[in-house]
Amino acid sequence: MASLDLAFVRASFPAVSESRFVYADNAGGSQCLGSVVSRISDYLLHTNVQLGADYSVSVASTSRVNDGIEAARELLNAASVDEVAFGSSSTMLAENLARALDGDILDDEEIIITGEHEANGGPWKKIAARRNLTLNYWHARPGFYNANNPYSVSLQIDDVLPLISPKTRIVTFTACSNILGTIVPVKEAVRAIRKRAAELGVRKLEVCVDCVAYAPHRRIDVQDWDVDYCFFSVYKVYGPHIAVLYARAASLQDSVSSLSHHFLDVKTKSYKLQPGGPGYELVYACTGVTAYLKSLSVTHTIEATFELIKEHEQGLIARLLMFLRSDWCTRRGVRIVGDHSIGPARVPTISFVVIGDRAIRSQDIVKAFDQQGDIGIRYGHFYAYTLIDHLEPKIDVSDAVVRISLVHYNTVEDVERIISVLSAQLMA
Ligand SMILES: Cc1ncc(COP(=O)(O)O)c(C=O)c1O
Structure with missing residues (x-):
């Protein structure tokens, strides 16, 4: 083998x-790949102009940034580049997401979060506190792997299901804990959550998965997992200090309010979740991560x-x-x-x-x-x-x-x- x-x-x-x-x-x-650093410097030294103009250097720079967006799409296995937004960190992207969803959450609806990294908890806690929404915790179960060790805790799918009510609007969890190192079977979890939601007649339930501690180790597949939102930090996946957020096209259309300027035509685009441009050299440098990952296997x-x-x-x-x-x-x-x-x-x-x-x-x-x-x-x-x-x-x-x-x-x-x-x- x-x-x-x-x-x-x-x-x-x-x-x-x-x-x-x-x-x-x-x-x-x-650590950062040498090839990523070369791309950053090459972008800044040779194509460091504004995107979208018709002069030759801008055409080259736009094309490089588009390649970077495509690289992020590949890392997420999103269906379209229009579903990918960039930000300086996952923490910032999750804050943006929660702010953009605020208007689509009804006053009596509920949110389920885990006790994992605060990036995927804090934004929802703040909305819940401000709107007086019910917040439920999906806690890790103690002594799961070893009855003699109470610290051998684990996030179990069975523990989130009783928390779902007819009013549940958002469920957020981590695909992998940055402390426990355990992988949550995302596809299975999402399927079980959606099944319970359908049985209870939930109006609209969306799932957001924090993949920051997962992405350096395993393949993300937002389509196979059937998640609505998903984010990770490229700087933990051998790349530049930037983060990416997936938002499903249907959610962008129906749930997300635009954080961008009112006159921009963003409709179903991830630009709704990207108020202002990210560092273009960093977006381009994401191509170094995909090129490296692909180069490691014979296929x-x-x-x-x-x-x-x-x-x-x-x-x-x-x-x-x-x-x-x-x-x-x-x-x-x-x-x-x-x-x-x-x-x-x-x-x-x-x-x-x-x-x-x-x-x-x-x-x-x-x-x-x-x-x-x-x-x-x-x-x-x-x-x-x-x-x-x-x-x-x-x-x-x-x-x-x-x-x-x-x-x-x-x-x-x-x-x-x-x-x-x-x-x-x-x-x-
Ligand atoms: C599981 C997890 N989620 C979110 C974050 C936040 O990522 P960022 O530093 O890009 O905001 C981290 C960072 O350590 C993390 O480990």
């Missing part, structure tokens, strides 16, 4: 290939590449989880926050705490890594504040968890180096 060409992968990222530093905070932001398809990425990442997950869930670590007080099982239902974003008689604060664990100086990991709630705050027994939200987040350019040797620093601390 084909496998990832790791030498090629690593050579594609100057930061990774030119130093021994272990980048293990990738869920915060991945030159994004689907095949994500299979290779999944395969490679399973090796990283297995090694790290085998250590963290070993009897020795368990006795020492290590508790995985999330799924402890090795398998394709999770990505290599792995969080843990050290509790008990000889508890160690998450920040102290990370400090030891920082002092050593050649491995980058992080601690905290990573803006999934509500998820952490909801854990029982309580943990200090400001200290929260240690998170090791790996991607396909990481190696088993990286994992061994992480384990060696961690073992020394746990033994001390």
